[in-house]
Amino acid sequence: MRLSRAFPTPARPLALSLAVALAPLLAQADPAADPPADARALLTTKCGACHLPVEGGGLNRIDQSRRSPEGWDMTIGRMIAAHGLTLTANERLTLVKYLADSHGLAPEESAPRRYLLGRDFTRVETPDDKLVAQTCARCHSYGRIALQRRTEDDWRKLANFHVGQFPTIEIQQAGRDRNWWEIASQQIPKRLGSRYAFESEAWSDWLKHQVVAPTGSWRITGHRPGWGFYEGVATVAADGTDHFKVSMQMNYANGQQETAEGKAVLFTGYEWRATVRQGGQEIQQVFALTADGQTLKGRWFQPGIDSIGGTLEAVRADAGSMARLLAVQPAAIKAGTTQKVTLYGSNLKGEVALGDGISAKVLESTADKVVVEATAARGAEAGARAVRVGSAKLAAGLALYQTVDFIVIEPGQAMARVGANQGAMPKVPVQFESVAYAYGPDGKPGTDDDIRLGYMPATWSVDNATPYAVSMNDVHFAGKLDANGLFVPGEAGPNPQRKFHTNNAGDLEVTAVVQDGERKVQASKPLVVTVQRWNDPPVR
Ligand code: HEC
Numbered sequence: 001m002r003l004s005r006a007f008p009t010p011a012r013p014l015a016l017s018l019a020v021a022l023a024p025l026l027a028q029a030d031p032a033a034d035p036p037a038d039a040r041a042l043l044t045t046k047c048g049a050c051h052l053p054v055e056g057g058g059l060n061r062i063d064q065s066r067r068s069p070e071g072w073d074m075t076i077g078r079m080i081a082a083h084g085l086t087l088t089a090n091e092r093l094t095l096v097k098y099l100a101d102s103h104g105l106a107p108e109e110s111a112p113r114r115y116l117l118g119r120d121f122t123r124v125e126t127p128d129d130k131l132v133a134q135t136c137a138r139c140h141s142y143g144r145i146a147l148q149r150r151t152e153d154d155w156r157k158l159a160n161f162h163v164g165q166f167p168t169i170e171i172q173q174a175g176r177d178r179n180w181w182e183i184a185s186q187q188i189p190k191r192l193g194s195r196y197a198f199e200s201e202a203w204s205d206w207l208k209h210q211v212v213a214p215t216g217s218w219r220i221t222g223h224r225p226g227w228g229f230y231e232g233v234a235t236v237a238a239d240g241t242d243h244f245k246v247s248m249q250m251n252y253a254n255g256q257q258e259t260a261e262g263k264a265v266l267f268t269g270y271e272w273r274a275t276v277r278q279g280g281q282e283i284q285q286v287f288a289l290t291a292d293g294q295t296l297k298g299r300w301f302q303p304g305i306d307s308i309g310g311t312l313e314a315v316r317a318d319a320g321s322m323a324r325l326l327a328v329q330p331a332a333i334k335a336g337t338t339q340k341v342t343l344y345g346s347n348l349k350g351e352v353a354l355g356d357g358i359s360a361k362v363l364e365s366t367a368d369k370v371v372v373e374a375t376a377a378r379g380a381e382a383g384a385r386a387v388r389v390g391s392a393k394l395a396a397g398l399a400l401y402q403t404v405d406f407i408v409i410e411p412g413q414a415m416a417r418v419g420a421n422q423g424a425m426p427k428v429p430v431q432f433e434s435v436a437y438a439y440g441p442d443g444k445p446g447t448d449d450d451i452r453l454g455y456m457p458a459t460w461s462v463d464n465a466t467p468y469a470v471s472m473n474d475v476h477f478a479g480k481l482d483a484n485g486l487f488v489p490g491e492a493g494p495n496p497q498r499k500f501h502t503n504n505a506g507d508l509e510v511t512a513v514v515q516d517g518e519r520k521v522q523a524s525k526p527l528v529v530t531v532q533r534w535n536d537p538p539v540r
């Protein structure tokens, strides 16, 4: 392999080009307009100039690792930014597709770290390997590593790449608290070579798996923070091999309705990536298709503003497909009360059962929706109940409770970023929600037997979190929290109105108060308002 440059390329072009994630790539590429040449031939032409064949077949570095579609896109992005590779949008998509299909991850290999692909920005990670986390997850996520599989030798070359490309790395990440380079280049490749090995049974099994195309009709449900539950339908039609056209109709609990239309690509036989126009916005979908092809599940979000988005779960709705129950709304009922409950699914028919202590009178019944009047007995034991409609069952579909014992504010870790909506970096808001819980049998919060009762409306407030924040009057400058729990941060840049002319960052605390009959239940949570994220690669 030829090393193209002795010095690292300037940070800016690298950062900019890596911001070109799969979303714009899918939007730009038009496979029908310019049918790509055979993918392997393209790889040999484009990559083979630097990546030489190795003994036993394949190209050096390329055929010794496996990654997610985003992982491949990010590496190719670096080849473009750092090594001068040139590709059209179509060629790039062709190569990412080919590599993700032939050198991808099995569903069970990507499952634990899907939060990174779906850009769930609120997660605190739990690493599988403490030494790897301490050595490597200092500058980027642990999941970036756990979403790759390499030979031991290739993991070692990756360590070398780090110091070759970023010579100051050891100092930058305060690596001198230990013999960092020795650990990174010797112990870590050994561990990763066996923990995240290039060859795995899961992957060789997956390669034999017969892919089920996602074409057809789907019944969808999901949750969009701030707007609430939604339900609707989707249609997926073929648009070339593994390329699809998708259209969706979404009806939200808050009365809003949206349609979504766009294009999708199925990578690795299960990695659904779509760019759609939804409610006037460009939205990216990162879903996984189950091995049986019957369920599509994941997260969608606005590219660049990950916090604006929602979750989705879809099941087949074609005539003759399996009866499935997807969601129950509301998801909880108070003992001693009667309320209307709606069950959403597809091909529903048969007897409705809401579980012990809850009786049901069917008011309306169609294949995709059953409305019942539910009555929860006064003395019934609190807990989650399985809900059934004929053969379709939803475990923990409806929770019965006596009182709302505590509430938890979501998202788990709240971080907003200042920005300028007309500028290069838009503001990153945080949509807060309050989730009600009952203690469960042990009478304590924060334990495994807590009963999740679902989202409940709250009264929201925000204040300074620390004495320093008080002295800087952060709550006045860092942003505003609206009545629906949406926090919109302030403008980017130095603020001449502020002490020290500092920017509009802040250290805040958000409080929610939920009304449960006569009682008030309250919770608070830190909110960090920080600066823009200038370098935002496809896999953080
Ligand atoms: C101009 C030379 C050049 C071209 C063309 C090139 N590469 Fe690379 N590639 C390199 C160099 C140098 C490295 C080692 C340094 C690094 O990782 O950036 C590398 C490293 C890699 C790695 C290992 C990265 C890692 O994560 O450790 C992969 C995989 C890779 N290239 C894939 C490709 C693919 C796929 C193409 C074609 C689409 C390609 N390269 C084209 C020069 C090139």
Ligand code: HEC
Binding pocket: 018, 071, 074, 075, 078, 135, 136, 137, 138, 139, 140, 144, 145, 148, 158, 159, 162, 166, 169, 170, 172, 173, 184, 185, 188, 537
């Ligand atoms: C000093 C910060 C820092 C540390 C420590 C660090 N990395 Fe990285 N890592 C980076 C940067 C910067 C990149 C390139 C990011 C990009 O391409 O945007 C990177 C890229 C990667 C990639 C993706 C490579 C590709 O081709 O896309 C992997 C995998 C990775 N690192 C694993 C590791 C492992 C394993 C360790 C520990 C041995 C480690 N990192 C330690 C900064 C760091």
